[in-house]
Amino acid sequence: MKRILSAVLLSLTMLFSSVPNVYAENTEYTIRDEIHGVNDSVFYIARPDETSLTVINASQFGLSADAEDNTQAMRNAFDYCRQHPNTKLVIDKGIYHFSPDEDIYLNRLKNTLVDANNAEFIFSTPHYFKVYACDNVEIRNMIVDWDWDTLRLGSLVKIENENDAENTLEIEFTELDKVDADIPLLSFMQYDPVDLVAGVHGSFKIYSPFVDTECIKNVEKVEGRPNVLKVTHSGALDYFRNDEVYLLRHYVYGGQVFNTVEESSNITYNNISIYGACGMGYVFAYGSNHYQIINSYIGLRPGAEDKYRISTTADGIHITNTGGYFRIDNCDLSFCGDDIINIHSNMFYIKSIDESRKIMQGTVPNKIVEPGHTLSFMDTDFNIIDCKATVESITRNGYEATITLTDPLPETISAGLVAYNGNRHSENYVLTNNYVHETKGRGFLLNSDNGLCDGNTFYRTCSQTLQVRTDIPTDRVIEGTGADHIQISNNTFIECNFGGRGDVITIESLLDGERVNNTPLAEINISNNEFILCYQEVINADNVNGLTIENNIIRDSENYIIGEHCKNVKVESNKFLP
Numbered sequence: 207m208k209r210i211l212s213a214v215l216l217s218l219t220m221l222f223s224s225v226p227n228v229y230a231e232n233t234e235y236t237i238r239d240e241i242h243g244v245n246d247s248v249f250y251i252a253r254p255d256e257t258s259l260t261v262i263n264a265s266q267f268g269l270s271a272d273a274e275d276n277t278q279a280m281r282n283a284f285d286y287c288r289q290h291p292n293t294k295l296v297i298d299k300g301i302y303h304f305s306p307d308e309d310i311y312l313n314r315l316k317n318t319l320v321d322a323n324n325a326e327f328i329f330s331t332p333h334y335f336k337v338y339a340c341d342n343v344e345i346r347n348m349i350v351d352w353d354w355d356t357l358r359l360g361s362l363v364k365i366e367n368e369n370d371a372e373n374t375l376e377i378e379f380t381e382l383d384k385v386d387a388d389i390p391l392l393s394f395m396q397y398d399p400v401d402l403v404a405g406v407h408g409s410f411k412i413y414s415p416f417v418d419t420e421c422i423k424n425v426e427k428v429e430g431r432p433n434v435l436k437v438t439h440s441g442a443l444d445y446f447r448n449d450e451v452y453l454l455r456h457y458v459y460g461g462q463v464f465n466t467v468e469e470s471s472n473i474t475y476n477n478i479s480i481y482g483a484c485g486m487g488y489v490f491a492y493g494s495n496h497y498q499i500i501n502s503y504i505g506l507r508p509g510a511e512d513k514y515r516i517s518t519t520a521d522g523i524h525i526t527n528t529g530g531y532f533r534i535d536n537c538d539l540s541f542c543g544d545d546i547i548n549i550h551s552n553m554f555y556i557k558s559i560d561e562s563r564k565i566m567q568g569t570v571p572n573k574i575v576e577p578g579h580t581l582s583f584m585d586t587d588f589n590i591i592d593c594k595a596t597v598e599s600i601t602r603n604g605y606e607a608t609i610t611l612t613d614p615l616p617e618t619i620s621a622g623l624v625a626y627n628g629n630r631h632s633e634n635y636v637l638t639n640n641y642v643h644e645t646k647g648r649g650f651l652l653n654s655d656n657g658l659c660d661g662n663t664f665y666r667t668c669s670q671t672l673q674v675r676t677d678i679p680t681d682r683v684i685e686g687t688g689a690d691h692i693q694i695s696n697n698t699f700i701e702c703n704f705g706g707r708g709d710v711i712t713i714e715s716l717l718d719g720e721r722v723n724n725t726p727l728a729e730i731n732i733s734n735n736e737f738i739l740c741y742q743e744v745i746n747a748d749n750v751n752g753l754t755i756e757n758n759i760i761r762d763s764e765n766y767i768i769g770e771h772c773k774n775v776k777v778e779s780n781k782f783l784p
Contacts (some may be wrong), residue, residue: 271300322348332461332484352482384432410705461485495529527630588726709746725751
């Protein structure tokens with residue numbers, strides 16, 4: 207079964223987490239944050255020691271609040287930092303506008319501190335910052351927002367004159383005086399008509415025309431009503447009803463405010479506020495390791511909550527195929543267009559193996575496999591196969607990839623099995639003291655090993671608040687190679703799963719949408735949490751070998767469900783209170 211030697215691996219993880227090479231080598235310019243994780247593990251994240259850095263002001267490179275576009279000035283400043291390690295780049299407080307046609311690179315910076323002094327960076331294109339192959343970098347005290355006059359990220363709309371027979375409806379943009387017929391209609395998600403947050407009690411309708419591209423047939427203005435559009439559709443929106451309120455996203459995926467990639471290590475985002483962004487707030491990928499987001503905010507701009515209704519149009523924080531060792535602490539996260547934090551790694555199906563048994567093909571997301579990496583294998587029952595293979599080269603045509611190996615595969619590896627990259631995982635993480643609230647998507651997806659979720663408060667999430675899942679669909683990219691050693695403790699859940707989209711804590715393993723019959727997940731502890739006025743079951747757990755549910759307080763909420771495929775279950779001292 208999956209991870210038979212998980213206890214041994216965890217012990218090794220704890221051992222290696224404290225070796226010197228996990229943080230920046232030059233200790234003259236570094237300080238270290240000691241992070242305590244699951245099962246008493248410890249790791250370290252380095253930050254630049256500003257007392258040892260040379261200070262320079264970004265205005266010397268032309269950064270100015272009076273400039274229409276500060277893109278080149280910012281690039282010049284970061285280029286200076288690349289050429290001069292051990293630098294503190296100071297940005298004067300002000301409002302700075304950016305319209306880049308491609309990302310602004312923080313390229314190979316080392317021992318660099320960027321202090322923005324609560325300056326506001328306003329973007330009008332979905333190109334932001336790419337932290338590329340950096341080591342020991344901290345960005346702090348920065349506000350990032352979107353130029354809503356360029357493109358609205360989302361709008362509140364009310365349904366009128368819905369007509370099932372003709373497959374038409376009208377949408378009133380309740381907070382706008384007028385709207386053009388060509389405004390993008392990408393995704394509808396139901397909002398409470400009174401509180402104006404995601405979901406109605408027991409109901410959450412959602413439909414995404416950006417996925418179903420045949421949904422919208424025609425959009426036209428309504429005479430005499432400049433803020434109303436008439437939509438003719440395929441019938442997919444017939445279940446919308448008059449007077450229902452929706453948040454309509456005009457942008458979904460594409461941009462990332464802070465995109466941390468290419469083995470970047472010891473990266474800190476401290477006191478960052480993201481008020482509005484096209485796409486995701488943070489992405490960590492491609493081997494980045496030892497990183498953290500602390501004391502930060504993703505949510506609506508304070509004082510403008512009735513004007514701008516969405517923060518990020520996609521995930522707040524997306525973590526995939528990294529080197530792990532990270533924490534997210536003391537952050538306020540809300541009103542995202544999708545999940546708050548999604549932690550996972552990718553697998554892929556082997557579509558074919560040639561006669562030499564050294565070349566295989568599959569649908570492989572970008573950069574999750576590269577030359578020199580080691581592939582591991584499992585079958586579709588999530589059983590680990592005792593085989594490793596080293597990648598010699600890879601060629602791509604979109605997501606379709608041809609992988610050449612250094613040595614032939616044994617006969618035990620065949621088409622239809624699943625491969626994943628042992629060099630790219632997202633294990634060893636700490637999520638503590640965060641406030642997660644009023645959001646459409648899932649809260650935290652804890653889909654990688656060795657995770658601590660402790661001391662967080664979740665309020666009025668609409669979908670599953672926490673999810674631990676291994677999932678193999680056959681028709682799309684696969685997320686999640688499994689999760690062992692997950693501790694969910696000392697959290698408070700208030701009115702969670704308001705829209706009734708699943709359970710508060712969901713733990714499961716799926717194959718093509720159906721739960722499997724074995725236990726790919728292991729050692730999951732849910733203890734000392736409090737559930738208040740939650741909807742659906744507070745816990746629905748299956749496919750776990752070693753499940754503990756103890757000392758939880760459940761107030762005026764649904765019960766918990768333990769599936770038939772769980773093993774070694776301990777349930778005790780849980781209290782049900784009015």
